[in-house]
Amino acid sequence: MDQKTLLQSDPEVAALVSSEESRQFEKVRLIASENYTSRAVLEATGSVFTNKYSEGYAGKRYYEGQQCVDPLEELAISRAKALFGADHANVQAYSGSPANLAVYFATLKPGDTVMGMALPSGGHLTHGWKVSITGSFFRSVQYSVDGTTGLIDYEKVRELALAERPKLLICGATAYPRILDFAAFRSIADEVGAVLLADMAHIAGLVAGGAHPSPIPHADVVTTTTHKTLRGPRGAMILCREAMAKAIDKAVFPGLQGGPHNHTTAGIAVALKEASTPDFKAYAAQVVANAKALAGHLAGHGFKLVSGGTDNHLILMDVTPRGMTGKSYAQALDRAGLECNYNTVPDDPRKPFDPSGLRLGTAAVTSRGMKETEMKFIADCFNRVAGMVEDVDGLDRLAAEVREFCAAYPAPGIISRH
Numbered sequence: 001m002d003q004k005t006l007l008q009s010d011p012e013v014a015a016l017v018s019s020e021e022s023r024q025f026e027k028v029r030l031i032a033s034e035n036y037t038s039r040a041v042l043e044a045t046g047s048v049f050t051n052k053y054s055e056g057y058a059g060k061r062y063y064e065g066q067q068c069v070d071p072l073e074e075l076a077i078s079r080a081k082a083l084f085g086a087d088h089a090n091v092q093a094y095s096g097s098p099a100n101l102a103v104y105f106a107t108l109k110p111g112d113t114v115m116g117m118a119l120p121s122g123g124h125l126t127h128g129w130k131v132s133i134t135g136s137f138f139r140s141v142q143y144s145v146d147g148t149t150g151l152i153d154y155e156k157v158r159e160l161a162l163a164e165r166p167k168l169l170i171c172g173a174t175a176y177p178r179i180l181d182f183a184a185f186r187s188i189a190d191e192v193g194a195v196l197l198a199d200m201a202h203i204a205g206l207v208a209g210g211a212h213p214s215p216i217p218h219a220d221v222v223t224t225t226t227h228k229t230l231r232g233p234r235g236a237m238i239l240c241r242e243a244m245a246k247a248i249d250k251a252v253f254p255g256l257q258g259g260p261h262n263h264t265t266a267g268i269a270v271a272l273k274e275a276s277t278p279d280f281k282a283y284a285a286q287v288v289a290n291a292k293a294l295a296g297h298l299a300g301h302g303f304k305l306v307s308g309g310t311d312n313h314l315i316l317m318d319v320t321p322r323g324m325t326g327k328s329y330a331q332a333l334d335r336a337g338l339e340c341n342y343n344t345v346p347d348d349p350r351k352p353f354d355p356s357g358l359r360l361g362t363a364a365v366t367s368r369g370m371k372e373t374e375m376k377f378i379a380d381c382f383n384r385v386a387g388m389v390e391d392v393d394g395l396d397r398l399a400a401e402v403r404e405f406c407a408a409y410p411a412p413g414i415i416s417r418h
């Protein structure tokens, strides 16, 4: 019997875990899809539920011994339905991408037409982008944002839908800083007889906390990851109307997956409980307030914000007016202790591997209790890095300052530093 700790059993991996913990504690983390889960979520995700197989659904499993898994999964499902006001929830999809693929499998045949937002406009790979299975096994038609305003032109989406008649229409984004008009997508879907999928992977926490309108009343089916603004473990959920419940469940299992990751289900259940509290509502509102504050200060430093600002947790900005490209700037920022990702901007003249922009998000810093004042410090750091992209000593000195700054903000789940 092996009861060694990770450190005793595998010092190499233990050291990497410990370094990653320090790295996450010492940096200003602005990657829009990331967050800090709570200690409770980490504990549930690291539990013995990882040992259990439970293909099927509660009450209809293919293995025995489901006395604890069945109530766990039902708890996660009932919390998901209550939090988002959905008829039905499936919590088994391994992550956001397979959740979307399950919706394709439930609603389309190979070669059917799907319509989603193009990747360079802020759509996700799984919304029909050509290198994805969703863009090669299906006939994919893509809409884009307007190159000048950075906004979705709903009339253009409608015209394209009328011309192409998709069976599945997808809204939702991975890099769109404005509120999505789910009602407009609903009426377009109705006009062409399409199933409407809203992918709220990025904004689920804002929706749960009342800081962004919900797609649930409008969409036939809603997919989401659980690890972005929602602040749960890496995983996904599919929420849908009763009429689609059976098809969705069948598409996830046995259509696409085998045994669900029960340890993830445990983490999701805990995260959903946390997301239904007044504290979480305050967090969601602060995420948006922080994004607006950060956007304002960055604009003041001469960065060009796509769409002119933000309504959610996310900022997309063109850094070329400051004489830089996205990649070299993101790398310099990382060296200085500020973590984000380079990103294309609408109608980007540059290549995706070194585009014109950066994407930033405020979920993780908000989870550490940072507010508008701290956003000013962060924006000022961006300005300082812009003035010394090649000065490695200067960047290292700033990184020390950033470490000191971060030390004052407890990071959920990182108990070694409290």
Ligand SMILES: *Cc1c(COP(=O)(O)O)cnc(C)c1O
Binding pocket: 033, 095, 096, 097, 098, 100, 123, 124, 126, 172, 173, 174, 199, 200, 201, 202, 225, 235
């Ligand atoms: C992150 C994201 C996904 C995919 O999630 P993974 O868990 O990385 O597979 C799908 N859709 C959108 C809009 C996303 O932002």
